[in-house]
Amino acid sequence: MPKSQGGARGQRQLSVRVKTAKKRSVSSKLWLERQLNDPYVAEAKRQGYRxxxxxxxxxIDDKYWLLKPGMRVVDLGAxxxxxxxxxxxxVEAAEGSGRVVAVDINAFEPLPGVASxxxxxxxRNAPAAIIDALGGEADLVMSDMAAPATGHAKTDxxxxxxxxxxxxxFAFEVLKPGGAFLAKVFQGGTEHELLAQMKRSFKAVRHVKPKASRPESAELYVLATGFRGRG
Incomplete structure (x- = not known):
């Protein structure tokens, strides 16, 4: 967890409570309250992460050493x-070593060293366009995408x-041999077929739950390494 900042280090952080305004729903209130009390949100702002x-x-990278200088990376739903x-x-993209291509249907502010x-x-034209932007096949395809929540666990x-x-x-179309795939999933019991496909196509497949993923969330990540072609 990010370390607390300032003179209050080591002291208990006071939580922020949000009053429900007429135009703010209960779910919106709870979301805002969670954001205001989330140390990762505060640390992201402090360090300049979006x-x-x-x-x-x-x-995940600290544990599995996914990202290395010179790699070509695709970030889906970036x-x-x-x-x-x-x-x-x-990957030292800004220094001209590696290459990162950020893919999204919505425009967003450019990032240093990142091709949008x-x-x-x-x-159907996306794989070719992205390989062209990368300058070759990808070493890693990663996705933190999530569809808008409905509140119904099975549907989500x-x-x-x-x-x-x-x-x-998509990763099957752009990954180089030996490449890796990282994507968000939810715990729910219907992912067996997907995992079986990954195990046929990659040397190793594992689930990862980083500490920054909220404990109450059903989200976790599937990490597949050693791409050996579509199984």
Missing amino acids: SRAAFKLIE APGGWSQVAANK VIMDFLD HLKIMALCEAALD
């Missing part, structure tokens, strides 16, 4: 850019698994 999600990738920031720093491709990665699980499956299909 989202708290940056710490999830940092933790906006607002937290993961791309981390990847660009790790504003298109749907499901577009199925939606994010569908996104992960689509990202995996």
